[in-house]
Each structure stands twice: as C-alpha cells, then as structure tokens.
Amino acid sequence: MTSPLSPEQLYSACDLDFLSFKTTDDLQDLSEPLGQEQAIEAIKFCINVDSYGYNLFCIGPEGTGKSSLVRQILGKASEERKTPDDWCYVYNFETPYKPAALRMPAGKARPFAKDIDKLIEDLRVALPAVFEGEKYKAALKHIEDSFRDQKTQYFDDIQKHTTGKNVSVLRMPVGLVVAPTRDGEVLSPEAFEKLTEEEQQEVLAELNSAQEELENAVRDIPKWEKEQREQIKKLNEEFADIAIKHLIDDLKKKYRRNKDVTAFLRAIYKDIIDNIALFIATTGDDASAADAGDDEQPSAEEDQLMSLIAKQKSETPLRRYKVNVLVDHSETKGAPLVFLEHPILTNLIGRVDRQQQFGALVTDFNMIKAGALHDANGGFLVIEAKDLMNQPASWESLKRALRSKKITMDPPATDGGMTTTILEPEAIPLDVKVVLLGEPDLYYTLAENDPDFPELFKVEANFFPVMDKNEANITKYARLIATQARRNHLRPLEQGAVARLIEHGSRLAEDNQKLTAHIASISDLIREANYCAMTDKSAVITRGHVDRAIVSKIKRADRIQERMAEQIRRGSVMIDTEGAVVGQINGLAVFEYGQISFGKPSRITCLTRLGSGGVLDIEREVDLGGPLHTKGVLILSSFLAARFAKNTPLYLTASLVFEQSYGEVDGDSASSTELYALLSSLANAPIRQSLAVTGSVNQFGQIQAIGGVNEKIEGFFDVCKMRGLTGKHGVLIPKTNADNLMLRQDVVEACKAGLFNIYPVETVDEGIEILTGVPAGERDENGNYPADTINGRVQAQLNKYLAHALEYKRQANMAPQTRPIVA
Structure with a gap:
C-alpha cells in the first residue's frame, strides 16, 4: 500500500546557505532583471531590428514586472541612442489652414x-x-x-x-x-x-x-x-x-x-x-x-x-x-521613453485647441498641442494594451500612424450652432517603437480578430508567472526584497524573514521548485510585514512578522470561508470525517473570491443498478455541469468498458452527484473521486470518510495532476481539525502534485505528529486500496480478477447485471405475441 509523504516533502524550506547576510541592509540593490530570460531576449531583439512592423507586445499576468522590466531595458537602450530632432509648427503663408511642420536639431527649437x-x-x-x-x-x-x-x-x-x-x-x-x-x-x-x-x-x-x-x-x-x-x-x-x-x-x-x-x-x-x-x-x-x-x-x-x-x-x-514648439528635446538625453497612462485620442496623436471669441470658435497653429506619438518619436512608446483597447479611436489612429509612418492630426468635431475654424496640420514623419503590455487572452484575441495586429506587432515577449528556484534566483530574490524595502522606506528584513518570503513565493507559484514572478504580491507582503514590525516596535522585520502578515491578509478576506466552515460545523452542509460508507466520498474543490482562494470538501455520492444508461451525470442533466466536468464523467464510462467489458455489453446505470451543490460544477479534478465512488458502489466496498480525494483520471486509470492542491488539502484539514484529528485523517493527491506542496505549518506539524496524512497515488488501484482497505487486484493468466478484490467484486457485479439483462431478454422473446384486433 502507498505510504504517506514525509513532512519534508510537504514544505520546501529555503536553504539558508544561499542567504549569507544578517539583514537586507547588507545586500546591494538589484539592478539587473530577475528571471524572464526569454522576455529579455525578445525585447532586445525587437529594439534592435529597425524594420516595418517590428513592434512589441509583452504578454503576461498583471504584477509580473512587465512594466518595470521594459522600463529598465528600454531606459538603458534609449540612453545609448541619438536624441531625435525637435519639431515646430509655423504659419503656412501659401495655405494658411495647413500649418507647416518644421524640423530642427535636438535642443534648437526653443x-x-x-x-x-x-x-x-x-x-x-x-x-x-x-x-x-x-x-x-x-x-x-x-x-x-x-x-x-x-x-x-x-x-x-x-x-x-x-x-x-x-x-x-x-x-x-x-x-x-x-x-x-x-x-x-x-x-x-x-x-x-x-x-x-x-x-x-x-x-x-x-x-x-x-x-x-x-x-x-x-x-x-x-x-x-x-x-x-x-x-x-x-x-x-x-x-x-x-x-x-x-x-x-x-x-x-x-x-x-x-x-x-x-x-x-x-x-x-x-x-x-x-x-x-x-x-x-x-x-x-x-x-x-x-x-x-x-x-x-x-x-x-x-x-x-x-x-x-x-x-x-x-x-x-x-x-x-x-x-x-511642439517637441523640445533640449533636456532629453538619448532617445525618448514615454509611458502613456491614459491613451485617449488627443493624448496619443495630439490636439488642436480652440478658443471662443465673439460667438465663434477660432484657432491657429499656435494652439496645436503634441501627443505621446510626438513626444516618443525617435524613441519608444509604452502603452497598457487593455487601456488602449478601451479607446477604439486611439487604437485605429495608432495603427494608421504605424502603417503610414506619419503622425496625422484629425480635425476636431464641430460644435452645433458654432462657427469653427479648422486646421489641417502637416503630418510629421514617425519613427517609433511601440510596446504594448497586456494579458495573454487579450494578445490572442487581437491576433485572431484584428488582421492589422500581426503585421504591426511582429514580436511577442512572454512573461512567465514563475521562475526556477535555484541558487542564482534565490540570491537575486533576496536582493530584490532588499531593494523593495529601501525603495519604499521600510524596515530591513532579517535572514529568516527573507527566507519566509521566498518560501511564500513558492506557495504563490504552486510549485516548491519555482518562485512566483508576481513581484507585486511579494512587495505588498513586505509592506504588511513592516506594519506588524511597527506594531511590535521592532527595528527589523522578522520571520514571525511575515507569518503574521500572511495570516492577517487571509483573515481580512475570509468572511465567505468562515461562513462555509460554520455551515459544516453546524451540520447544515453534511460532511462525514469518520466511519465508512458505500458509494460516498469526500471530494475537494477550490473557491476563489477576490484575492483569496481556499479549499472546501464536498460530498459526492454514487448509486448503481442494472440498466443501459451508462454513467449518468446529474449535474449535467440539470445544466449545472461544465464541459470539463462532463468530459471527466464520460471518461469513467470509457474506463469501465475498457477494464471490465471489452468483449461484452455493459449493462449499467450509475448516477453521480455533488450533494448540496447549488452552483455550476466544472473542471475534471474530481473525476478520480467520482470513479472511486462508482467502484465502491459496484464492489459494495465502504469508503473511509476520514479521507478526501482530489485528482483527475484518464481512460487507463492513471491519476493526473490538478491545481490548487495546497488549498484543497488545507480545506479538508481545517474540517478535520475542527472535529478533532485522530491520525486516520488524510488526503489522496496525484503523485505528480507532490512538487506543488507548500502547506501551512500547522498541517506539516500535524503530519509530523502522525495526526494527518498525505497520500500520493499514481493509479486508481492505489487509491481504492487506501480508501477501502481492500486490495484492488490484478488479472490472472486467464484475465480474471481475484474474487476478494475490488476489481474482482466489480467484475462479478457487472457480470451479474449482464446475466440478468440476458435473462430478461430471453424471457421477453419467449412471451406470446399479442396482436391488435382490427375492427
């Protein structure tokens, strides 16, 4: 039988040998990029290719440092480039309503x-x-x-x-x-x-x-x-x-x-x-x-x-x-680097102001104002893609400018009932690298639906949400933490506090071999730990302060979690943590509300009988089952047919349901759980209610990795702890999720004391043995399973269903035929 994971496998502590300092005051600021090597190469490639359409889209979740890394790389590149020319608008003596653009060397326009x-x-x-x-x-x-x-x-x-x-x-x-x-x-x-x-x-x-x-x-x-x-x-x-x-x-x-x-x-x-x-x-x-x-x-x-x-x-x-003077580079060193935060049309391409005089709106070339394209001309322009897409006119104008390599100001709309003077300023040649920052979904939406997008943004830089947890990155992570503390005027952090932050970075990455690249979350946690240190009147931030900050952050947003826990404690939501029941099992789900996510157990039941309906997903029948959940249930039918009915019909009707579930159920992480309940019902083998299960399954009975494994384990642990840990409680997880474990210290301590267990399983057979205490059984040379095993019992039950079905058919064929009387 599969052994539980050791306490050391449940939490990957940071190696203090990599942190050779007392406090972060001993560390230098981090000036070089942290991780994101692929993105860095893409950015450098883009800014050094001077050809049409080689603009950049930086893809990655919010908070992964896209903006700061782009600012760092482009800032250095802009310093090494030539300062572009100044631009002015002057009166056009031949065509007064078309002001002339005048180019001058950098710093000479003013x-x-x-x-x-x-x-x-x-x-x-x-x-x-x-x-x-x-x-x-x-x-x-x-x-x-x-x-x-x-x-x-x-x-x-x-x-x-x-x-x-x-x-x-x-x-x-x-x-x-x-x-x-x-x-x-x-x-x-x-x-x-x-x-x-x-x-x-x-x-x-x-x-x-x-x-x-x-x-x-x-x-x-x-x-x-x-x-x-x-x-x-x-x-x-x-x-x-x-x-x-x-x-x-x-x-x-x-x-x-x-x-x-x-x-x-x-x-x-x-x-x-x-x-x-x-x-x-x-x-x-x-x-x-x-x-x-x-x-x-x-x-x-x-x-x-x-x-x-x-x-x-x-x-x-x-x-x-x-x-x-439209653009003045008298104080610019190198090429301009412009971050446009509010990309409305006038902020992007400029505007022509107007002034009301004696009942008319008048203007002249002196009222022409520059936009971000003018300011960034000859350098780099960085825009948040989401903000830009919220301004369709700005997006279309940007594409037009990039295609034509000119900045053209559209005449302003006239106000009703007002005489208006309209100018058509001469277009200014455009030479700029545009960098868009956005989420993956937005990038792929544009790539599929906007034919201009692939032509104008030929380079993508992928910012991954995680990075490898190795000595080099741990050292840089520590320096980044020191940089953030100094930059935000916070207290220095002790070695243990830095180690705890790095460990929390692995928790956020959901992988004990990785670190999160969501630097914003780490920075927020440093600020909150600094507050805890301030309340203790401590000169430095300790590991305890970081722990308190993590707990406080959860407590501030755990109203829904507490409400659900109360329902289980009072019995309104029925969850068994003791005894054994046939066809009943504890599944695990993750709930996300705002910035908090937590796990919660759910009762899953299965009933089986003779029939030809196959495996009936009640959630799907009432339109509460999502497509991924439905896929997982259909895999169960394939598994049963492949293992027990390759050469014979499968006469079975089984109903599966999430009890007391009143919302949509999606995802396949409960498919192995449902399969265990199905096998339990067919084999009439009670399942230990002191255990909970998570993991998806394929048609060959292999258990596959799922997400949110830490939250799921902790969710069931909290219920068991509330009722009293006995040493029999535990959770079955996919073995491939073992590297994702970064559990809370109270869970690790309970496992160390033998009060709670985490079982890594690779196959359905391993899992069913742990859940029922009955061997799964293997086929003999004749292809039969031992009778006293789970597989043997299931095979016997399905054979019984088959025999009954054939008998019913035989009797139906022998019954006298009645014919209708024709009047």
Missing part, C-alpha cells in the same frame, strides 16, 4: 522660437518708429503734395478755360461742380428762371460743354491716384526694408545651415513687405482709439472689451510669425 519672439518684439518697435519718423512723414508728404498740386493745377486750368463764359467750375465738398454764372456771379434757380428762353438755352449749352470737358478731365484722376498708391507702397516697402531687413538677415545668417528655417524667414520678410499696410493701420487705429477715449470715459466692461480688441488687433499681424 532657442529659435525665442529668437522669433525677439524678432517680433523688435518689429513692434522698429516698424512704428520708422513710419512715425520725420523722414518717412516728409517723404509721404512730398508724394501727397505732388499729387495735390497736380490735381489743383489741372482744375485751375479748367477754370481758366471756362472764364468769360456763362459757366464756372466750383470746388464744393462733394467735388467739382459746373454752375451757371452771369457777370461773375453764380445764378440762383430763381435768377435762371428770369432769363429769356434764348439766354437759358445759351447757358445750358455752355453748361453741357463744360460738364463734358470736366468729365473728360476726371477720367485721368484714378490713374493719378493709382500712381500715388504705388509710390506710397514703394515708399512703405523701402522704409520697411530699412526696419526689418537687418533683423531678418541676422537670423538667416544664424540658421543658414537649416534650409527650412531660412525659407521660413524669407517668407516672413515677404509677408511683412506685402502686408505692411496692416502694421501702419494697427498703429493708426491705436492712436485713434486713444484720441476717442479723451472725449468720454468708458465703463469698466467697455474698457475691458476695448482693451481685448486692441490687444487682438495689435497681436494679429505678428502672431502668425511666432513659432509653436
């Missing part, structure tokens, strides 16, 4: 923007100074006087030409007017009516002739005015050139190596020259506003509005010459 700001301030002073100077005024007056003199002389000639006639050309506020005269005096309408008809006709003839001459003369005036405007424009350009050319030339000389910048400066110069009237008009408007203000004092609101309008007028001509 100084250039300051140079342009200084240029603007200089223009604010230089242009008014030039156009308000005496030299300009004298030149302008000369042009105006020349035109006025020419115009006066021309009309004087017309007046002389009409002298001595009955008409005269008069200067009136509305212009030149031809009027009838007599003896040098203008005739009034009454005086004109007193003239004879012949005199009136003579005057009218002379009026028409003079009017025609005047109209012919006036036709030359627009030509003179055009000549005057051209002369004034030329004058303005000459004086503007004096004011700004040296300013522009200084900047062109400073940035002569950047063709885009010099082209922009030339465009500024040309625009100022072409639109110099705006600057002169602005100065004149300001003066007019100031003069108007002397007559009447405005109210506070009017004054504020007038100030705003005046400010906008003064800024408008010069605002378009400003430089909007």
Whole structure:
C-alpha cells in the first residue's frame, strides 16, 4: 500500500546557505532583471531590428514586472541612442489652414522660437518708429503734395478755360461742380428762371460743354491716384526694408545651415513687405482709439472689451510669425521613453485647441498641442494594451500612424450652432517603437480578430508567472526584497524573514521548485510585514512578522470561508470525517473570491443498478455541469468498458452527484473521486470518510495532476481539525502534485505528529486500496480478477447485471405475441 509523504516533502524550506547576510541592509540593490530570460531576449531583439512592423507586445499576468522590466531595458537602450530632432509648427503663408511642420536639431527649437519672439518684439518697435519718423512723414508728404498740386493745377486750368463764359467750375465738398454764372456771379434757380428762353438755352449749352470737358478731365484722376498708391507702397516697402531687413538677415545668417528655417524667414520678410499696410493701420487705429477715449470715459466692461480688441488687433499681424514648439528635446538625453497612462485620442496623436471669441470658435497653429506619438518619436512608446483597447479611436489612429509612418492630426468635431475654424496640420514623419503590455487572452484575441495586429506587432515577449528556484534566483530574490524595502522606506528584513518570503513565493507559484514572478504580491507582503514590525516596535522585520502578515491578509478576506466552515460545523452542509460508507466520498474543490482562494470538501455520492444508461451525470442533466466536468464523467464510462467489458455489453446505470451543490460544477479534478465512488458502489466496498480525494483520471486509470492542491488539502484539514484529528485523517493527491506542496505549518506539524496524512497515488488501484482497505487486484493468466478484490467484486457485479439483462431478454422473446384486433 502507498505510504504517506514525509513532512519534508510537504514544505520546501529555503536553504539558508544561499542567504549569507544578517539583514537586507547588507545586500546591494538589484539592478539587473530577475528571471524572464526569454522576455529579455525578445525585447532586445525587437529594439534592435529597425524594420516595418517590428513592434512589441509583452504578454503576461498583471504584477509580473512587465512594466518595470521594459522600463529598465528600454531606459538603458534609449540612453545609448541619438536624441531625435525637435519639431515646430509655423504659419503656412501659401495655405494658411495647413500649418507647416518644421524640423530642427535636438535642443534648437526653443532657442529659435525665442529668437522669433525677439524678432517680433523688435518689429513692434522698429516698424512704428520708422513710419512715425520725420523722414518717412516728409517723404509721404512730398508724394501727397505732388499729387495735390497736380490735381489743383489741372482744375485751375479748367477754370481758366471756362472764364468769360456763362459757366464756372466750383470746388464744393462733394467735388467739382459746373454752375451757371452771369457777370461773375453764380445764378440762383430763381435768377435762371428770369432769363429769356434764348439766354437759358445759351447757358445750358455752355453748361453741357463744360460738364463734358470736366468729365473728360476726371477720367485721368484714378490713374493719378493709382500712381500715388504705388509710390506710397514703394515708399512703405523701402522704409520697411530699412526696419526689418537687418533683423531678418541676422537670423538667416544664424540658421543658414537649416534650409527650412531660412525659407521660413524669407517668407516672413515677404509677408511683412506685402502686408505692411496692416502694421501702419494697427498703429493708426491705436492712436485713434486713444484720441476717442479723451472725449468720454468708458465703463469698466467697455474698457475691458476695448482693451481685448486692441490687444487682438495689435497681436494679429505678428502672431502668425511666432513659432509653436511642439517637441523640445533640449533636456532629453538619448532617445525618448514615454509611458502613456491614459491613451485617449488627443493624448496619443495630439490636439488642436480652440478658443471662443465673439460667438465663434477660432484657432491657429499656435494652439496645436503634441501627443505621446510626438513626444516618443525617435524613441519608444509604452502603452497598457487593455487601456488602449478601451479607446477604439486611439487604437485605429495608432495603427494608421504605424502603417503610414506619419503622425496625422484629425480635425476636431464641430460644435452645433458654432462657427469653427479648422486646421489641417502637416503630418510629421514617425519613427517609433511601440510596446504594448497586456494579458495573454487579450494578445490572442487581437491576433485572431484584428488582421492589422500581426503585421504591426511582429514580436511577442512572454512573461512567465514563475521562475526556477535555484541558487542564482534565490540570491537575486533576496536582493530584490532588499531593494523593495529601501525603495519604499521600510524596515530591513532579517535572514529568516527573507527566507519566509521566498518560501511564500513558492506557495504563490504552486510549485516548491519555482518562485512566483508576481513581484507585486511579494512587495505588498513586505509592506504588511513592516506594519506588524511597527506594531511590535521592532527595528527589523522578522520571520514571525511575515507569518503574521500572511495570516492577517487571509483573515481580512475570509468572511465567505468562515461562513462555509460554520455551515459544516453546524451540520447544515453534511460532511462525514469518520466511519465508512458505500458509494460516498469526500471530494475537494477550490473557491476563489477576490484575492483569496481556499479549499472546501464536498460530498459526492454514487448509486448503481442494472440498466443501459451508462454513467449518468446529474449535474449535467440539470445544466449545472461544465464541459470539463462532463468530459471527466464520460471518461469513467470509457474506463469501465475498457477494464471490465471489452468483449461484452455493459449493462449499467450509475448516477453521480455533488450533494448540496447549488452552483455550476466544472473542471475534471474530481473525476478520480467520482470513479472511486462508482467502484465502491459496484464492489459494495465502504469508503473511509476520514479521507478526501482530489485528482483527475484518464481512460487507463492513471491519476493526473490538478491545481490548487495546497488549498484543497488545507480545506479538508481545517474540517478535520475542527472535529478533532485522530491520525486516520488524510488526503489522496496525484503523485505528480507532490512538487506543488507548500502547506501551512500547522498541517506539516500535524503530519509530523502522525495526526494527518498525505497520500500520493499514481493509479486508481492505489487509491481504492487506501480508501477501502481492500486490495484492488490484478488479472490472472486467464484475465480474471481475484474474487476478494475490488476489481474482482466489480467484475462479478457487472457480470451479474449482464446475466440478468440476458435473462430478461430471453424471457421477453419467449412471451406470446399479442396482436391488435382490427375492427
């Protein structure tokens, strides 16, 4: 018969020889990665392949250190890379609604923007100074006087030409007017009516002739005015050139190596020259506003509005010459590394802000804001995949940017009833490595359902939830614990506390040969152990403090577990831990609620009879059995047929049920338990109720590994301990689960004292012998089992069912046939 596991096999203690320190103060911080060698190689491969689509998806559960490891590796890689260029947006003088992108060497954009700001301030002073100077005024007056003199002389000639006639050309506020005269005096309408008809006709003839001459003369005036405007424009350009050319030339000389910048400066110069009237008009408007203000004092609101309008007028001509620095790498060392925590669309690709002014939403290139793609351009961008998938527009925009290798800002949606200015900023070339962090389920969902995903994210880095428990990793684990304690300003840990944390790491990994890679859980436990040390006023964290922290964490969340235990203690849920019953066995299940998981025993029963229904799964019949549980039950039928009815029909109906189960049952970890109950019922062999069983079974009767073995054992142990341990209690587990054991110390101590036992079994035959105390039995040379064994009893019972079935069929065939009477 199989022997119980020794206490040493139930808990793998950390080898203190690997922890050669007194407290964690003696250890250096862990700077290199801990475990995850495969993921590290994948990350390094991805960042060094400069080809389309070689972006990275880091796959692993939350808390396995994906983010910190990516930050560590990418941080080092970014320091070794060249700092990318700065980017600006400037006014597009040819297409104003499409701001132009301007590339500049790293760290040069901000100084250039300051140079342009200084240029603007200089223009604010230089242009008014030039156009308000005496030299300009004298030149302008000369042009105006020349035109006025020419115009006066021309009309004087017309007046002389009409002298001595009955008409005269008069200067009136509305212009030149031809009027009838007599003896040098203008005739009034009454005086004109007193003239004879012949005199009136003579005057009218002379009026028409003079009017025609005047109209012919006036036709030359627009030509003179055009000549005057051209002369004034030329004058303005000459004086503007004096004011700004040296300013522009200084900047062109400073940035002569950047063709885009010099082209922009030339465009500024040309625009100022072409639109110099705006600057002169602005100065004149300001003066007019100031003069108007002397007559009447405005109210506070009017004054504020007038100030705003005046400010906008003064800024408008010069605002378009400003430089909007979008990306500034003046303080960046190496390539940028950006972690985007809230990947909404505007945070990813940037935005164009708008401002409400006088009932309209207005904007310009100065309101363009950078997104994470701009900031990470030339480097690395890291995003949580789950957060990104919650923003479909961001995901689509990211894929579009990666495909086109450009960052394109979509125009903002217009608000109803509001006039809106829309910009289309020039796209910026994109060169970035995108790293997504996510769970395995999300990765495989994207890989199967999004055709763009495999094309754009060709590299995957798998972060495994566990790592090998060897000397190297144990040493690094200890240094990691020391690093976490110092980083979070916690007390140092003694050697025993570190050992206990490492042992707990194996428990979380559910493998005494592994350590959990869920560093977040270990960090939380250190904090909670630090609290226990603080309450004890201890300067260091001891093993006892870690134990208390573990217990406290469970106690804070064990409300449901306590409620279930109370139901068993009071008998509401029926669980036997003494005696022996045919067809009844204690199964084990794991319940998970939030951050806590625990085991609980469940009664499984089986009844058998003659029939042809096979093994009936009651849970499945009422839609409470999941597919994996149903699979396990179907395997039982295959096992019985293969072992006991290879060459004969199997006349059997067996019903299996989880008693007092009111929820869905799934998983195959109880299939061996159900098989033991089935064999017990067929062999009429009572099963010891002091034992519980877990483990799945295959068609050959081999017991297979299951999950949650520690919680299951502890769940049955707690029930037995509550009723009093007798030395007969224990649990049957798959032998292949022996390496998963990291049991609580009270369970280990009970096993050491002989009060509780853990039996590792490989086959159904081993298990049934322990449960019933009856040998399983092996076939003899004739293929028969000994009669006093479990297999022999089962074979005999099935043969009995077969004989009865054949007898019933024979009697049915011999019975007289009754035929219906036809009327």
